Amino acid sequence: MARVVLVTGASGGVGLALCRRLLEEDGRLHLCIACRNEQTCENTRERILAYHPSAQVSTVEVDLGNLASILRAARELRCRFNRLDFVYLNAGIMPNPHVNFKALWRGLLTGKVLHMLTTAEGIMTQTDRLNGDGLQEVFATNLFGHFMLVRQLQALLCGNEKPSRLIWTSSSNARESAFSLSDYQHAKGQESYSSSKYATDLTSVVLNRKYNDQGLYSSVVCPGLVMSNMTYRILPIFLWKLLMPLMWLIRFFAKTYTLTPYNGVEAHVWLFKQKPEYLDCLVKYHSCTTGLGRCYVEARKMDVDEDVAEKFFQKLLELEEETLEKYSDLLD
Ligand SMILES: NC(=O)C1=CN([C@@H]2O[C@H](COP(=O)(O)OP(=O)(O)OC[C@H]3O[C@@H](n4cnc5c(N)ncnc54)[C@H](OP(=O)(O)O)[C@@H]3O)[C@@H](O)[C@H]2O)C=CC1
Numbered sequence: 001m002a003r004v005v006l007v008t009g010a011s012g013g014v015g016l017a018l019c020r021r022l023l024e025e026d027g028r029l030h031l032c033i034a035c036r037n038e039q040t041c042e043n044t045r046e047r048i049l050a051y052h053p054s055a056q057v058s059t060v061e062v063d064l065g066n067l068a069s070i071l072r073a074a075r076e077l078r079c080r081f082n083r084l085d086f087v088y089l090n091a092g093i094m095p096n097p098h099v100n101f102k103a104l105w106r107g108l109l110t111g112k113v114l115h116m117l118t119t120a121e122g123i124m125t126q127t128d129r130l131n132g133d134g135l136q137e138v139f140a141t142n143l144f145g146h147f148m149l150v151r152q153l154q155a156l157l158c159g160n161e162k163p164s165r166l167i168w169t170s171s172s173n174a175r176e177s178a179f180s181l182s183d184y185q186h187a188k189g190q191e192s193y194s195s196s197k198y199a200t201d202l203t204s205v206v207l208n209r210k211y212n213d214q215g216l217y218s219s220v221v222c223p224g225l226v227m228s229n230m231t232y233r234i235l236p237i238f239l240w241k242l243l244m245p246l247m248w249l250i251r252f253f254a255k256t257y258t259l260t261p262y263n264g265v266e267a268h269v270w271l272f273k274q275k276p277e278y279l280d281c282l283v284k285y286h287s288c289t290t291g292l293g294r295c296y297v298e299a300r301k302m303d304v305d306e307d308v309a310e311k312f313f314q315k316l317l318e319l320e321e322e323t324l325e326k327y328s329d330l331l332d
């Protein structure tokens, strides 16, 4: 039976490379790509078919920053499929990124330079805003929209003959100190991206606790530093072009400088081939590339407090309840 795989954020960067590499692994799978609108869905489908002309690729429109759109997409998916084998929760944003060059410069002179260049700790901030649903945009798009989607797709993910899998694109920028239970949407700080990725790690841990016995397994991956639309928005393009030779050089020391989307999805593809029962739910799988360009995966223990994770999950459930009350007309 052909496996059914749903990928969010499939229109470019990590998501598009993932679609292509998954089809290289298994040309028989049914790939459903989730993109923001009809035009992006169609363009992306054509780009994938250009490489894999005989692949089965369907599309679903979803704006992950819009709760009504998520509920509609989930309803459509429930009608179309009776199970989903893999859901790659990959779409993400980092709006208005700001690099603190003073801190970057100071960091270059310390012993923690590699840590800084691979996690961006202490050198990056973002400015977030409220979206149309009254939620912080980064939290809504990167985490809560995906959480709602998963919960709405529960019937397709649980109780199947074979285990189903959730694979979240998290980040090595996820940091406990950027996250707080009392401000879990990160309305007050300037590290909304870091907070949303930490929140992703917490969510994945609890999803495993709640759903493993129903045959649903969740993992988190970091693609490493990948040149994509997201990163190209951080610095002017000419600066990235100038920095490129330096980045290839840094890769000899910083293995998470995967740099291309193709390399960045090494961990996503590796997980596609693993039996979930043998994976550690407290581990993040990092895509790595050696200086000479060999790709591999490194498992690193996550820094998550399971008690905080449980409390945070309860908050997500409360927010979900409010959402479902508000949009009861979009439920079956
Ligand atoms: N690049 C990097 O170095 C790293 C990236 N990541 C993570 O990888 C993931 C992919 O990012 P990357 O490929 O680099 O960046 P891109 O900006 O290239 O891709 C982001 C994808 O998310 C989609 N997306 C954004 N907002 C929404 C929305 N509201 N609804 C639906 N889709 C949306 C985009 O669609 P559209 O084309 O419509 O905008 C696009 O397909 C993200 O979760 C990111 O946080 C993690 C670590 C490092």
Ligand SMILES: CC(C)=CCC[C@@H](C)[C@H]1CC[C@H]2C3=C(CC[C@]12C)[C@@]1(C)CCC(=O)[C@@H](C)[C@@H]1CC3
Binding pocket: 099, 104, 116, 117, 118, 119, 120, 123, 124, 170, 171, 172, 173, 224, 225, 231, 234, 235, 243, 246, 247, 250
């Ligand atoms: C590489 C050099 C010499 C300069 C570039 C400085 C920064 C622009 C760059 C250094 C570390 C990078 C980084 C990210 C963005 C660009 C940097 C801040 C990320 C935050 C991108 C998104 C992620 O999810 C993280 C894994 C990245 C961590 C490293």
